[in-house]
Amino acid sequence: MTTSFPMNAGDDPYSYSKNSQLQKEVLDNAKEMVRDAIIRKLDIKILLSSSNTFRITELGCSIGPNTFSAMQHVVEALKEKYKNNIPEFQIFFNDHVTNDFNTLFRSLPIDRSYYAFGVSGSFHGRLFPSRSIHFAHCSTSIHWLSKTPKELLDEKSPSWNKGLIHYIGASNIEVMNAYVAQFEKDMEMFFNARAEEIVPGGMMLLISPQLSECLLKFFGSSLMALVNEGKLDESLVNSFNVPVYFPSIEDMTKVVEKNDCFSIERIELTHPTSKLVDEADAKTLMINLRAVLEGLFINHFGSKLAKEAFTRTILKSDEISAWMKIKYKKACQLFIALKRK
Amino acid sequence: MTTSFPMNAGDDPYSYSKNSQLQKEVLDNAKEMVRDAIIRKLDIKILLSSSNTFRITELGCSIGPNTFSAMQHVVEALKEKYKNNIPEFQIFFNDHVTNDFNTLFRSLPIDRSYYAFGVSGSFHGRLFPSRSIHFAHCSTSIHWLSKTPKELLDEKSPSWNKGLIHYIGASNIEVMNAYVAQFEKDMEMFFNARAEEIVPGGMMLLISPQLSECLLKFFGSSLMALVNEGKLDESLVNSFNVPVYFPSIEDMTKVVEKNDCFSIERIELTHPTSKLVDEADAKTLMINLRAVLEGLFINHFGSKLAKEAFTRTILKSDEISAWMKIKYKKACQLFIALKRK
Numbered sequence: 001m002t003t004s005f006p007m008n009a010g011d012d013p014y015s016y017s018k019n020s021q022l023q024k025e026v027l028d029n030a031k032e033m034v035r036d037a038i039i040r041k042l043d044i045k046i047l048l049s050s051s052n053t054f055r056i057t058e059l060g061c062s063i064g065p066n067t068f069s070a071m072q073h074v075v076e077a078l079k080e081k082y083k084n085n086i087p088e089f090q091i092f093f094n095d096h097v098t099n100d101f102n103t104l105f106r107s108l109p110i111d112r113s114y115y116a117f118g119v120s121g122s123f124h125g126r127l128f129p130s131r132s133i134h135f136a137h138c139s140t141s142i143h144w145l146s147k148t149p150k151e152l153l154d155e156k157s158p159s160w161n162k163g164l165i166h167y168i169g170a171s172n173i174e175v176m177n178a179y180v181a182q183f184e185k186d187m188e189m190f191f192n193a194r195a196e197e198i199v200p201g202g203m204m205l206l207i208s209p210q211l212s213e214c215l216l217k218f219f220g221s222s223l224m225a226l227v228n229e230g231k232l233d234e235s236l237v238n239s240f241n242v243p244v245y246f247p248s249i250e251d252m253t254k255v256v257e258k259n260d261c262f263s264i265e266r267i268e269l270t271h272p273t274s275k276l277v278d279e280a281d282a283k284t285l286m287i288n289l290r291a292v293l294e295g296l297f298i299n300h301f302g303s304k305l306a307k308e309a310f311t312r313t314i315l316k317s318d319e320i321s322a323w324m325k326i327k328y329k330k331a332c333q334l335f336i337a338l339k340r341k
Numbered sequence: 342m343t344t345s346f347p348m349n350a351g352d353d354p355y356s357y358s359k360n361s362q363l364q365k366e367v368l369d370n371a372k373e374m375v376r377d378a379i380i381r382k383l384d385i386k387i388l389l390s391s392s393n394t395f396r397i398t399e400l401g402c403s404i405g406p407n408t409f410s411a412m413q414h415v416v417e418a419l420k421e422k423y424k425n426n427i428p429e430f431q432i433f434f435n436d437h438v439t440n441d442f443n444t445l446f447r448s449l450p451i452d453r454s455y456y457a458f459g460v461s462g463s464f465h466g467r468l469f470p471s472r473s474i475h476f477a478h479c480s481t482s483i484h485w486l487s488k489t490p491k492e493l494l495d496e497k498s499p500s501w502n503k504g505l506i507h508y509i510g511a512s513n514i515e516v517m518n519a520y521v522a523q524f525e526k527d528m529e530m531f532f533n534a535r536a537e538e539i540v541p542g543g544m545m546l547l548i549s550p551q552l553s554e555c556l557l558k559f560f561g562s563s564l565m566a567l568v569n570e571g572k573l574d575e576s577l578v579n580s581f582n583v584p585v586y587f588p589s590i591e592d593m594t595k596v597v598e599k600n601d602c603f604s605i606e607r608i609e610l611t612h613p614t615s616k617l618v619d620e621a622d623a624k625t626l627m628i629n630l631r632a633v634l635e636g637l638f639i640n641h642f643g644s645k646l647a648k649e650a651f652t653r654t655i656l657k658s659d660e661i662s663a664w665m666k667i668k669y670k671k672a673c674q675l676f677i678a679l680k681r682k
Contacts, residue, residue: 051392053470088470092458097449101442105461108438115470117433118459120446129394129429129456 007062008291009100015291022209022288023066023140029270030139030207030335031073037205037337038077038135041265046134046201047087054078054087055134056114059123060141061093063103068112074137075114089114094127096120122146124189128197136194136204143208145243146186149178152241163234165220166242183245187255195261198340204262206336210246210269215289218320219297222312232305240300242293252336262338269332282321286314348403349632350441356632363550363629364407364481370611371480371548371676372414378546378678379418379476382606387475387542388428395419395428396475397455400464401482402434404444409453415478416455430455435468437461463487465530469538477535477545484549486584487527490519493582504575506561507583524586525596532600539681545603547677551587551610556630559661560638563653573646581641583634593677603679610673623662627655 008015047054056074061067071091079086093104097120108116119127123138124146151157152175159178161167167176194204226232247255249267256262290310297306313320349356388395397415402408412432420427434445438461449457460468464479465487492498493516500515502508508517535545567573588596590608597603631651638647 048389048392051389051472053473090470090473097446101446101459105438105442105459108461115468116460118442118446118461119457120449120459127456129431131392132394132431 007099008294009063010103014287014294022285023062024069026140026207026209026333027066027070027073029333030205033266033270033335033337034070034073034137034205035077035080037203037266038074038081041337041339042078042081042135042203043201044082046199052087053090054082055090055092055132057092057094057119057128057133057136059094059136059138060144061095061099061104063100064107066139067093067104068107068109070137070139071114072109072112074135078135079113090117091115092117092119092128092133094119094121094123096122124186124193126193126196130196131199133194133197134199134202136198136202138205139207140209142187142190142206143244143246145179145182145245146189147182148241148243149182151178153239155238160238161241162238163224165223165237165240166216166244169217169220179245180251182243183247183251184255184258187247188258191255191259191261195259195340200340202340203265204338204340206252206334206338208247208334208336210248210332210334215285215320215324216242216244216293218286218313218316218323219289219293219309222309222316223301225312226305226309231308232301236301242296247334249334252334256336256338261341263341264336265339266335266337268335270335271332280317282317282324283314285324286310286317286320290314348440349635350404351444355628355635362625364403365410367481367548367550367674368407368411368414370674371546374607374611374676374678375411375414375478375546376418376421378544378607379415379422382678382680383419383422383476383544384542385423387540393428394431395423396431396433396473398433398435398460398469398474398477400435400477400479401485402436402440402445404441405448407480408434408445409448409450411478411480412455413450413453415476419476420454431458432456433458433460433469433474435460435462435464437463465527465534467534467537471537472540474535474538475540475543477539477543479546480548481550483528483531483547484585484587486520486523486586487530488523489582489584490523492519494580496579501579502582503579504565506564506578506581507557507585510558510561520586521592523584524588524592525599528588528593528596529599532596532602536600536602536681541681543681544606545679545681547593547675547679549588549675549677551589551673551675556626556661556665557583557585557634559627559654559657559664560630560634560650563650563657564642566653567646567650572649573642577642583637588675590675593675597677597679602682604682605677606680607676607678609676611676612673621658623658623665624655626665627651627658627661631655 058067058071075089091114093116101118101120104118121127151159152161154160159174161170161175164170167179198204223232223237227234227237249269252267256264294306399408399412416430432455434457442459442461445459462468492500493502495501500519502511502516505511508520539545564573564578568575568578590610593608597605638650
């Protein structure tokens with residue numbers, strides 16, 4: 001069964017709509033590559049002469065404002081590309097059915113130059129009719145697995161990830177292997193679906209953070225501190241792993257080649273220009289992650305313990321800041337431009 | 342400025358999703374005419390040979406379950422029509438941005454044979470790219486005006502509708518004229534937008550109740566009773582008129598002819614087969630109307646007075662039942678099948 005973990009809804013202080021700085025940075029870093037892919041790689045003839053509608057989807061859109069900024073950027077590049085023969089744009093905002101589409105619709109930019117639609121469902125399955133999408137965009141989303149591999153939580157399995165909530169920090173290689181296997185299964189479904197939906201010559205851009213969300217190791221140690229203080233049963237930590245996997249260039253190349261319907265037009269790791277390394281920035285980032293992960297943690301640990309773990313982690317901002325000064329410079333994000341053969 | 346009055350959200354006892362019997366009846370009465378219009382009037386060649394996607398919109402969908410049942414019926418008739426060459430179906434569920442799309446998405450039928458999308462916005466304006474819709478369906482919705490004509494609320498105007506909340510029951514003909522003028526303005530925008538969006542040969546079916554919602558006269562008298570008891574200021578009643586107009590065959594013919602982009606394939610008044618005339622049924626209908634109108638009433642009168650007016654009205658179910666026995670037999674609904682020229 002596929003599970004879904006929506007970002008925090010609405011617009012209160014810990015909502016995703018007010019806490020998406022990290023995702024904004026990922027998008028900003030990719031902006032020039034997005035424009036470049038459209039200007040240099042897109043074949044404008046993918047629009048049929050009989051239709052003047054260019055159909056775009058944003059996969060894993062959440063609730064804004066980043067998704068609107070990303071789509072505005074895509075539409076501007078497309079207008080530049082189509083010059084004197086600008087089509088009508090239709091944008092399909094996709095996310096899990098548990099996403100807060102009401103907030104998404106209510107915050108659509110009034111001056112948008114596209115027709116906006118919502119489509120609910122997992123992007124690991126079919127969302128659109130065959131050959132109906134010209135351009136797919138997916139930022140800070142493909143690292144979410146459809147589920148936590150169950151062997152990670154099984155003490156009889158060689159992949160049991162005792163005392164940890166993620167593969168980062170795990171010394172047992174079987175833990176990593178279980179994550180990779182799930183990622184490959186998910187991406188097989190993802191690419192099979194997109195191969196049906198995207199028109200020949202249509203493009204798909206995937207943008208994925210590589211390291212920044214590894215900050216969740218600090219959430220793991222806050223949970224283990226609660227265990228050591230007797231406030232939380234260790235079995236509850238052992239039965240929980242965060243279902244995110246940050247793919248490498250090799251991982252992505254492998255899944256694209258296996259699917260065999262897309263050509264890789266560009267794939268590279270880039271280094272963010274972020275200067276988010278002081279203590280205040282570390283705090284901002286941790287609150288940002290809280291907006292992303294809170295639903296998932298509350299669902300497993302209950303509201304009280306989850307909130308305590310978050311509060312404790314945010315208090316570690318000096319430690320996190322020191323860690324970030326070392327790691328964040330090496331942090332990078334993956335950009336992939338694909339074309340449907 | 343366009344105003345919007347969503348049906349009650351969610352699924353609690355007074356929600357629209359649990360109280361839409363009246364709208365269901367309207368749909369059921371029209372089912373055979375819907376099927377007939379598709380089987381006999383639709384030109385299957387409107388689908389381009391280059392695309393195998395048949396695009397449908399449900400305008401003013403609210404939150405189900407009626408909209409799903411209506412769309413299921415449309416898709417089944419289309420499958421019957423397309424026989425051995427069944428296209429993929431894409432359905433766009435439209436309603437105001439204040440509609441509860443989260444509930445709509447979460448209650449989509451799991452076994453649906455179409456791709457489902459949400460589109461927020463007033464159907465008095467553009468919603469879709471040019472020539473992108475093959476079939477539009479709109480039931481129990483076009484009678485909602487985009488706003489209350491302001492002259493109805495202006496004591497200096499000849500159209501002032503003192504002591505009443507609707508044209509039904511008003512002896513001043515100027516009141517009716519103000520409603521008709523607003524309806525014609527709204528329909529001009531509605532038809533201009535649909536003329537752009539619907540492909541040549543594409544169809545639009547409009548279904549509108551004619552009399553049943555006139556039950557709101559009982560709400561009006563409950564409000565005036567509160568005025569007479571000194572609990573409500575009459576000026577608050579005088580500054581409120583319900584923005585719904587029930588068009589006649591002549592009204593609809595006039596707006597379609599003025600627009601001049603659609604041919605009328607069928608237009609007729611039908612009599613519902615309803616046996617909803619006993620006291621329990623009257624109560625059901627009044628609760629149904631409450632789910633539809635509560636937001637509008639609360640917005641103007643505040644929660645306490647609005648709820649008192651609803652409670653009092655529902656208590657009149659014997660009187661309403663007697664009135665319905667006379668009127669409901671004459672009640673009818675308007676069915677219109679149009680084809681884009």
